[in-house]
Amino acid sequence: MSLSASDFAFVAGLVRRESAIVLAPGKEYLVEARLLPVARQAGAGSVADYLGTLQRRPDPAAHRSVVDALTTNETSWFRDREPFSALTDVVVPHLVGTRAAARSVRVWSAACSSGQEPYSLAITLQQALPAGWRYQIHATDISTEMIKRASAGEFSQVEVNRGLPVQLLVNHFTRSGTGWKVAPALRENVTFQQLNLTAPLPALASFDVIFLRNVLIYFDVETKRSVLRNICKLLRPDGWLFLGAAETTIGVDEGFERVAVGRTSAYRPRATVPAGTLGKG
Numbered sequence: 001m002s003l004s005a006s007d008f009a010f011v012a013g014l015v016r017r018e019s020a021i022v023l024a025p026g027k028e029y030l031v032e033a034r035l036l037p038v039a040r041q042a043g044a045g046s047v048a049d050y051l052g053t054l055q056r057r058p059d060p061a062a063h064r065s066v067v068d069a070l071t072t073n074e075t076s077w078f079r080d081r082e083p084f085s086a087l088t089d090v091v092v093p094h095l096v097g098t099r100a101a102a103r104s105v106r107v108w109s110a111a112c113s114s115g116q117e118p119y120s121l122a123i124t125l126q127q128a129l130p131a132g133w134r135y136q137i138h139a140t141d142i143s144t145e146m147i148k149r150a151s152a153g154e155f156s157q158v159e160v161n162r163g164l165p166v167q168l169l170v171n172h173f174t175r176s177g178t179g180w181k182v183a184p185a186l187r188e189n190v191t192f193q194q195l196n197l198t199a200p201l202p203a204l205a206s207f208d209v210i211f212l213r214n215v216l217i218y219f220d221v222e223t224k225r226s227v228l229r230n231i232c233k234l235l236r237p238d239g240w241l242f243l244g245a246a247e248t249t250i251g252v253d254e255g256f257e258r259v260a261v262g263r264t265s266a267y268r269p270r271a272t273v274p275a276g277t278l279g280k281g
């Protein structure tokens with residue numbers, strides 16, 4: 001059974017309005033499969049019944065559940081590896097030079113999904129920063145369900161098997177039933193907040209590094225541009241932006257310059273980074 005064209009148009013419109021995620025025609029089966037548990041949870045006999053009720057009687061909480069269900073939360077530990085190596089080899093040594101007075105580093109994981117990215121960042125900084133330095137990872141996502149899970153810091157064996165080296169598992173996690181829980185020493189440096197990147201952003205202190213990875217791909221070009229512009233305002237002028245492997249600011253927002261960092265690339269606000277000063281503070 002597949003969704004009717006009008007139900008699909010209703011869901012695509014709702015999700016676009018509330019998250020800017022574009023659901024192109026052809027995704028009817030995906031929408032139906034993702035909404036089936038939501039419909040069942042709400043006591044509806046089918047997705048069509050659930051959507052029928054929602055169209056007759058709009059309900060903000062149900063709208064949020066629909067958007068949550070249609071986010072794609074694929075993630076893994078140290079995803080793509082190179083951005084994390086670049087932090088250790090290039091970015092942290094640079095920050096140790098430029099932030100010596102504050103001895104403190106702030107990083108934003110701006111679409112953190114179930115938490116593997118912010119905790120990978122925390123492990124990386126904990127290992128790379130000299131003794132006496134502090135760090136804070138602020139992790140946000142539009143999905144309240146993901147923020148709840150990430151904040152709990154509990155992962156199944158299957159989840160830790162996706163990219164978390166065993167030595168790091170032993171050092172930074174404790175056993176919790178059949179799974180693993182992030183140790184307090186790591187957890188206390190990570191804060192979580194539900195945040196829609198395509199809505200006006202809340203007031204946040206600026207960041208030295210922003211990970212905005214594998215989320216721009218879901219937006220149209222105008223939305224990507226506006227998200228990048230807003231993000232830039234929260235990045236320190238000499239800060240670093242990391243995008244996903246399939247994402248770029250090039251041709252979207254010329255306010256950033258792409259720079260080579262180790263074996264990968266990052267983006268830096270254009271006006272304040274004179275060519276040739278990379279890594280010299």
Ligand SMILES: C[S@@+](CC[C@H](N)C(=O)[O-])C[C@H]1O[C@@H](n2cnc3c(N)ncnc32)[C@H](O)[C@@H]1O
Nearest residue numbers: 019071074075111113142143196197213214215
């Ligand atoms: C594919 S995951 C990427 C997770 C992680 N950054 C990584 O690279 O492994 C995309 C995440 O973006 C979030 N997302 C989608 N639209 C968003 C929006 N408008 N604002 C904030 N987060 C959003 C989803 O909920 C999802 O958890």
